Structures are given as C-alpha cells and as structure tokens.
Amino acid sequence: MNTNDLTRRQFLAAASVGSLAAAAFPTHVNAGRKASKLAVLGGQAVRTKPFPGWPMWDKNADEELILSVLRSGVWSRNKVVAEFEKQYAALMGVKRCIGTTNGTGALLTALHCLDVGIGDEVLVTPYTFVASIQVIFLVGALPIMIDPDPDTFQINPDKMEEKIGKNTRAILPVHILGLPAHMDKINAIAKKHNLVVVEDACQAWMAEWKGKKCGTLGDLGCFSFQNSKNLPCGEGGAIVGNDDKLMDKCYSYHDFGRGYGNVGQVEGTGFRIMGNKCRMAEYQAAILLAQMKRLEEQTQTRNENAQYLTSRLKDIPGIVPHRLYDGVTRAAYHLYPFRYEKEHFGNVPRSKFLAALKAEGIPCSSGYNRVNENAFFENALRTKNFRKAYSKERLDRCRQLNHCPDGDRLCDEAVWFFHSLLLGTKRDMDDIADAIQKIYDNHAKLA
C-alpha cells in the first residue's frame, strides 16, 4: 500500500490502526537497527510491530458513558452536551463553549456571527485542510491565500500585510498540524487593520501560545473532534469565546436562530436571527467526556516524544524538522512534520523515500497537496452567486493572490507522522529515527 496515493483521511485511518507497518511486514522478527540492506530492496525492516492505534477507548470510561446516554433515550442536545461544554471551557481557560456537529459547523457559525460574509476578504493559509477555505466561500466571502512559513508550517504573518486591501475583514489563522501559529503578530496585524480573528484550532486541542490555549487568543476559536483527531468522538466540534454577547449569537445561530441570552427570548416561537442547525448530540458529548480524561497525559507524551524525535532527526542531512515559534509553550502534535530535502539524498524523490520508510515499518505520509489549486477554488469563484456578488476585478484579485510558493514547497517536501505514533515509547522514536538514518546511509542504492 502506498500512502502517497491515499487521501489524507485514508492515511490517517490506515496509520491509526497501525496497519501500514503490519500489512507490509507481517512475518519478520526485528532485524536489528543497523541492518544495512533497505527493506524496500529486500532487506529486513527496522520495525515490524505496529505503533499505537487510534482512537483509544476503554470499558469503564467510554462504554459506560455512551451506554448511559443510549439507555436514557435522550440523544439530542441536553445535559451531557452542557456538561461537556462546561468542562471544555474550563480546560481551555475560557468563559464559554458551544458544542457543534463538527469543526466545519463551528467555523461557519463563528464567521457568520462575526458578520463576515458577502463583500469581505479573509486571510487564510493554503497549507490546511480544505474546510478552512471552504467555510470562507460558504459565508460568501473571498479567501485570500497567505504563504505559510516553511520552517514552522504556519501562516506567515510577515506576508499578510502585502495582501490586505480595503475589503479585508478577517484573519483565519489555522494552527495547522497542531503547532501554534504566531498569535502575537497575527493579533497585532488584526488590531492595526481592524480585522476579526477566528482561530481554526481544529487540530490544536491543548496547544498553547505563551501559556494560553490556542483557540482562546482571537475573537472566537473553533475545534474539531472528528475520528482521527487527538480528542475524537467520530464527528463533533466546538466554538469557544469570552464575549457573552457574541457567544449568545453563536448559540442562537447554531440552533435555528432561536432566541438565546442577549439575542432575546420571546414568548412562543422565538426564532430571532437567521440560523443554521449544528447542535452537538448527547452521544458525541459522552464520548468526548471520556476521551478528555486522557487528553492531558497524552498531550504530554506527544510533546516529550516529539522533542526527542526532533533531537534525533535534526542532524540527519536533508531532514529538516519543523520549528516551533518562541511563543509556543506547548504543541498538540496532531501530526509531526519535517521537510525532506532530496538534494541530500542523491535526488531520490520524496515518493521513493516514503516508500522506503514505510517498508522499514514506519507509517508516514506526504501530507497536503496544493489545496488552493484544487478545482473547488475556481469553481466557487465561477458560481452564479459569486459572479453576482463580486465584480470581475474582485474575483481576479482573489485568483491573482492565490500563489504561495512556500506553501507549494511544503506540499512538495513535507513528511508527516500521525499523532498516535507519538504515544509510544522513546524506543519507538528511536525506530523512526533509525529507519530514516538507515535510508540516508543507503540512499545511493535507491537512486
């Protein structure tokens, strides 16, 4: 199986059950770290046992909670969702939390309730999951692509101001891969240009910028709890924020526009604003309450293992581990990324490097492709609504600014490890580093 040919979600699913390594090499015993013949050329793999699978659950915490919801017969939003919201807000160190059906619904709600819509431009990175860009189109605004920083993989604030225009209304920083974006610079630019900030923290549960949780640093923060995520419940999401008025509006919007708090209660049918429906269900919240019990410890383990892995990889020529900004006090590590510079590997293409690494028993992927060049982008601009809402000049400006050479470079050079690989032992990290070192030592035979 070649994960290069897989979609990101297929890769995450495959990696999460440890099947890539196991499927490729079910029969070997560990061949020893220093074996020199590459497994992809018929040698023995560095590693033959699978890495920790994902998601994790247990009888006491998870099964009991979900069964009690099932048996109650109350499956729509009720007390369990309210309890999750209370606990998640406390965990994030924020006043309010609203559970949603998924991260996409959370982002849509946040943008809409901050009045981002038709006529507006929103700054976003192309190095992200497609949902971060789709939600901007879905509220009727134009996404303006800002190149990521190739060292940190995050949206590059130093490249923002050159693309700000009179219609720029918001920044949507994505803490992509669970590594924090540079929130000091982003918030300073937002303040200077009077922009709202919606943090896409859909991969960044528990990540921190200067001791404050990602998702709590802008106007609103959004999370995803989809199956592959570090805090999973199958499908789920949340919005967090400190502004009661704004959070009441989000609550109302996510519940058909029904009156709520400051949005106003009325007798009888109280639908007050244009609304959507993206309420979290009780069984989603039940799984999350159980999963949250492990999150702190798992986050700690991921950070320790990531740090150790970086210390092992940083001296291998052509392997450039991601850098964390100085303001990062903790990362979430939804994925562990590095850049593969093929010049140091005798120009062996990344696809061959990945195949060799998988053959050594290490599940890995090439990460995002150029999402901003996918057909949906141009197709959105060509829809009847966008052609009605915007002049040709405005649509062309969006097209012309959609060039991000550093983002392209990341798409060409990135290598990712899924977060569950970081939940094992230091010895597991040694296997990863030993496999990469072995490929480096033998790269001439791959050429």
Ligand SMILES: Cc1ncc(COP(=O)(O)O)c(C=O)c1O
């Ligand atoms: C960065 C990012 N933004 C948004 C989303 C959307 O979240 P969901 O799949 O829960 O709708 C995801 C999910 O993969 C994501 O990774």
